[in-house]
Amino acid sequence: MYRYDEYDQAIVDARVEEFRDQTRRRLAGELSEDQFKPLRLMNGLYLQLHAYMLRIAIPYGTLSGEQMRMLAHIARTYDKDYGHFTTRQNLQFNWIKLSDAPDILAKLATVQMHAIQTSGNCIRNISSDQYAGAAADEVEDPRPWAELLRQWSTFHPEFLFLPRKFKIAVVACEEDRTAVKFHDIGLQLHRNEAGEAGFRVFVGGGMGRTPMVAPVIREFLPKAQLIGYLEACLRVYNRFGRRDNLYKARIKILVHELGADEYRRQVEEEFLHTQTLGLDAPQEEIDRIAAGFAPPPFEAGLSDEIDRSDPDFALWLDQQVAAHKVPGYAIVNISLKPVEGIPGDASSAQMELMGELAQQYSFDELRITHAQNVVLAHVRKSDLFRIWQALDAAGLATPNLGLIGDIIACPGLDYCSLANARSIPLAQKIAKRFGDLDEQRDLGELKIKISGCINACGHHHAGHIGILGVDRKGEENYQLSFGGSGAEDASLAKIIGPGFSEDGVVEAVGRAVSVYTELREPGERFLDTYRRIGEAPFKEAIYG
Amino acid sequence: MKLLTGNDLVTGDVTWWTGSGWSRHLEQAVDVGSQGEAIAAAEEAVRRVNGPYVIQAEMTAAGPRPAHIKDRIRAIGPTVRPDLGLKPADPTVGDWVI
Numbered sequence: 001m002y003r004y005d006e007y008d009q010a011i012v013d014a015r016v017e018e019f020r021d022q023t024r025r026r027l028a029g030e031l032s033e034d035q036f037k038p039l040r041l042m043n044g045l046y047l048q049l050h051a052y053m054l055r056i057a058i059p060y061g062t063l064s065g066e067q068m069r070m071l072a073h074i075a076r077t078y079d080k081d082y083g084h085f086t087t088r089q090n091l092q093f094n095w096i097k098l099s100d101a102p103d104i105l106a107k108l109a110t111v112q113m114h115a116i117q118t119s120g121n122c123i124r125n126i127s128s129d130q131y132a133g134a135a136a137d138e139v140e141d142p143r144p145w146a147e148l149l150r151q152w153s154t155f156h157p158e159f160l161f162l163p164r165k166f167k168i169a170v171v172a173c174e175e176d177r178t179a180v181k182f183h184d185i186g187l188q189l190h191r192n193e194a195g196e197a198g199f200r201v202f203v204g205g206g207m208g209r210t211p212m213v214a215p216v217i218r219e220f221l222p223k224a225q226l227i228g229y230l231e232a233c234l235r236v237y238n239r240f241g242r243r244d245n246l247y248k249a250r251i252k253i254l255v256h257e258l259g260a261d262e263y264r265r266q267v268e269e270e271f272l273h274t275q276t277l278g279l280d281a282p283q284e285e286i287d288r289i290a291a292g293f294a295p296p297p298f299e300a301g302l303s304d305e306i307d308r309s310d311p312d313f314a315l316w317l318d319q320q321v322a323a324h325k326v327p328g329y330a331i332v333n334i335s336l337k338p339v340e341g342i343p344g345d346a347s348s349a350q351m352e353l354m355g356e357l358a359q360q361y362s363f364d365e366l367r368i369t370h371a372q373n374v375v376l377a378h379v380r381k382s383d384l385f386r387i388w389q390a391l392d393a394a395g396l397a398t399p400n401l402g403l404i405g406d407i408i409a410c411p412g413l414d415y416c417s418l419a420n421a422r423s424i425p426l427a428q429k430i431a432k433r434f435g436d437l438d439e440q441r442d443l444g445e446l447k448i449k450i451s452g453c454i455n456a457c458g459h460h461h462a463g464h465i466g467i468l469g470v471d472r473k474g475e476e477n478y479q480l481s482f483g484g485s486g487a488e489d490a491s492l493a494k495i496i497g498p499g500f501s502e503d504g505v506v507e508a509v510g511r512a513v514s515v516y517t518e519l520r521e522p523g524e525r526f527l528d529t530y531r532r533i534g535e536a537p538f539k540e541a542i543y544g
Numbered sequence: 545m546k547l548l549t550g551n552d553l554v555t556g557d558v559t560w561w562t563g564s565g566w567s568r569h570l571e572q573a574v575d576v577g578s579q580g581e582a583i584a585a586a587e588e589a590v591r592r593v594n595g596p597y598v599i600q601a602e603m604t605a606a607g608p609r610p611a612h613i614k615d616r617i618r619a620i621g622p623t624v625r626p627d628l629g630l631k632p633a634d635p636t637v638g639d640w641v642i
Contacts, residue, residue: 098554099555414617414624
């Protein structure tokens with residue numbers, strides 16, 4: 001994976017010292033909260049319900065064993081012994097003291113991590129495919145381009161105060177594990193008719209108050225022109241994005257109001273200009289970054305045979321292990337969704353273990369997924385049993401990937417000051433209701449996504465079943481939606497009817513699942529059945 | 545009744561105005577009447593609290609009960625981790641929130 005050069009390190013170190021001084025001035029009364037708040041937010045430090053929350057960037061979801069173990073150390077030393085992996089492939093600590101924050105950032109800097117641009121109206125952490133570099137069908141590893149964009153967007157003077165926050169994803173497969181069409185800009189590497197690799201550029205997707213699936217703005221962009229084209233996309237947005245209305249400030253609104261054709265026309269016009277400015281990265285810099293993502297030294301001639309005689313191991317293999325492009329290797333999905341657990345939470349001991357397993361078995365690399373799980377991307381098949389044993393002993397081997405128990409949930413009102421309702425208890429109740437793993441496997445792929453407010457950090461718009469918590473006269477209420485997808489068949493979930501109490505929505509989900517099991521055709525997922533038969537049977541079963 | 549709450553500047557802990565200072569325990573909160581905004585401004589100026597605001601509450605036999613669920617959760621900690629709250633030995637503490 002990419003390692004900082006002296007410039008990267010100097011930038012991050014300088015930022016730590018700058019924030020240390022800003023914190024000192026705040027604690028000494030030289031800065032008011034109004035003055036300090038934008039400074040701490042630029043360093044990922046929020047004030048949430050119970051304490052300060054520190055959001056740490058995990059660029060494109062990739063981190064080393066050493067970095068994971070540093071997160072474990074911080075959880076143990078400065079927090080309450082756990083962290084929360086987010087749908088943006090980041091990590092949040094929920095119980096940070098302001099006085100500790102500079103020391104934490106300094107420790108993160110020693111392992112090439114930071115919290116820069118994890119808040120604010122700037123370009124946030126670039127997300128990518130957790131199977132990057134391992135998936136058989138990818139055009140090429142997308143992460144060098146994500147890293148190039150990380151470097152380009154970090155402290156970019158023109159784009160630090162955009163109308164609103166800005167999220168970019170880079171993928172290189174047809175199968176979408178990143179919700180690429182729900183990003184402000186989604187970049188998908190593919191090949192044109194000449195066999196050349198380039199980017200399909202989606203602009204104007206997003207969730208939140210006004211969810212939208214991004215249209216294609218450029219079908220094929222040569223890779224070498226990436227920076228110039230994105231500069232053009234951002235410049236049009238920066239100039240015409242709605243700064244007058246917080247709720248209409250995202251680029252999706254601009255693209256929608258202009259229309260994709262007009263936005264495209266303006267971008268192409270600006271692109272003609274940016275191409276004259278020499279903004280694109282020189283090939284030697286692209287090559288330098290790409291060298292950081294060179295394939296690890298895979299062994300040749302390894303066997304694909306796996307001893308499946310242990311039934312629990314076999315179940316885990318079937319659900320959590322994916323095919324790798326190199327014979328003899330596999331991709332391991334570590335579940336952070338134990339039944340009745342908290343989606344995305346990991347204790348320091350679990351983080352420590354995952355870091356150790358990465359160092360021992362997966363070329364010192366881990367990936368965080370937007371579904372709040374963890375991946376070991378390059379594992380020898382002959383090591384799978386030992387890895388499973390270690391994960392199982394640590395409560396990290398629940399075989400539920402993509403099943404109804406693999407629920408995405410934002411922190412919700414248990415932690416978040418923006419939330420209107422709790423998400424986690426609802427996820428726990430649904431997971432318990434469908435706690436039988438045989439039943440989960442029978443139901444097949446069924447993605448439930450829960451958000452505690454309209455900001456949609458829990459991706460409810462993209463859930464096969466989406467649940468949104470709202471505040472109804474001071475009480476929690478939950479809206480139920482069906483038919484969303486964050487995958488390559490992206491679609492927006494549609495609200496089915498009036499909302500429910502917490503227990504009521506669990507019951508409604510149960511009824512919807514019964515409709516599916518009664519009416520599904522062979523091979524159909526819940527989503528397929530819903531799309532085929534429409535909402536009426538579900539509505540009838542739920543509301544009578 | 546009206547309560548004044550905020551977060552400790554240094555630790556971020558939820559705190560409640562007791563009439564003479566700040567406490568992490570809701571039971572010690574007092575009715576601030578119409579003085580909440582003035583107390584908040586004075587306390588924020590000397591950095592004893594961050595982001596103070598006044599909330600509605602009712603007095604019950606068990607002590608003050610904030611009107612809004614958000615402030616009840618603030619008072620006890622995350623309902624999904626009672627072990628991290630102020631009353632980890634009370635398994636029913638989450639019920640008070642609803």
